[in-house]
């Protein structure tokens with residue numbers, strides 16, 4: 001799995017038992033490759049008016065398309081990348097074809113998401129180079145949070161609270177290192193105030209006004225420090241799942257689409273990516289490894305509450321975590337409330 005993910009970022013093909021060789025259109029090094037068929041997502045196919053309604057109902061499910069002529073890389077790229085839609089109207093005609101290897105196809109699209117590239121492949125291209133074999137079972141094994149363990153921990157005085165500690169987690173096959181920040185002294189007598197915070201480079205580090213992540217992070221640490229002041233403690237789980245799991249490059253592609261008028265959910269759909277692809281079972285595993293089974297969860301997102309409960313973490317209380325809007329994130333917050341079920345004013 002690790003090699004397949006890495007390979008896709010490098011532009012190397014993958015091979016699945018029934019699907020055969022699949023070449024990642026965005027990154028491929030085989031610039032001369034051509035193929036009769038492409039594998040894309042239903043949402044992308046719907047944008048190109050190629051998916052039937054049933055397929056389009058699950059936006060990131062796989063769809064295979066065939067053109068009148070074989071696809072070269074220019075044409076395949078125009079199909080794959082919605083950024084080119086305005087300046088590169090597609091030639092066509094293309095038609096959707098049934099896929100006899102649905103689970104391989106879904107695995108390939110999921111691998112593209114994990115690698116942070118566009119979910120689009122040439123199917124059985126004529127020239128591809130050596131492919132990395134991978135299977136749906138490899139993906140399930142890779143996703144299993146049981147392999148996550150504590151790699152190390154250290155005292156980390158932070159501005160909000162000096163007696164804080166950082167715990168860093170690792171999984172053998174995964175380069176992403178999640179961490180937990182324990183604010184104040186952990187004790188069995190208190191139910192901690194816990195925040196699951198997903199990485200947002202633009203909001204957390206650069207002070208982006210397009211989302212609420214930066215202010216939420218600061219406010220969470222301040223609230224945890226106040227807990228610690230009163231004998232309790234807080235735990236911030238910093239999850240390396242940028243852009244709700246689509247990665248920084250694809251999140252910025254989504255931002256470009258948002259500038260064209262699409263909301264945050266529609267933008268992900270146009271890219272052929274799920275609007276929510278985070279894995280909250282990993283967060284539950286981190287809490288367990290810290291010896292925490294009950295939490296007061298700081299969130300507006302009911303999916304986080306449900307996901308932790310599903311993993312048998314008790315939620316003693318959901319603590320609302322809404323922060324003032326600004327002109328740049330108002331629409332994003334409205335969309336979270338109206339389309340993603342967040343409990344926001």
Ligand SMILES: Nc1nc2c(ncn2[C@@H]2O[C@H](COP(=O)(O)OP(=O)(O)OP(=O)(O)O)[C@@H](O)[C@H]2O)c(=O)[nH]1
Nearest residue numbers: 196197198199200211241242243244264299300301
């Ligand atoms: N794909 C995508 N991701 C975004 C966008 N804006 C912010 N994000 C990501 O959304 C995630 C927000 O994570 P959280 O604040 O932990 O969670 P939440 O679902 O907003 O729920 P709360 O706990 O109520 O804050 C981060 O990974 C951001 O990078 C966007 O427009 N598109």
Ligand SMILES: [Zn+2]
Nearest residue numbers: 200203211213
């Ligand atoms: Zn953000």
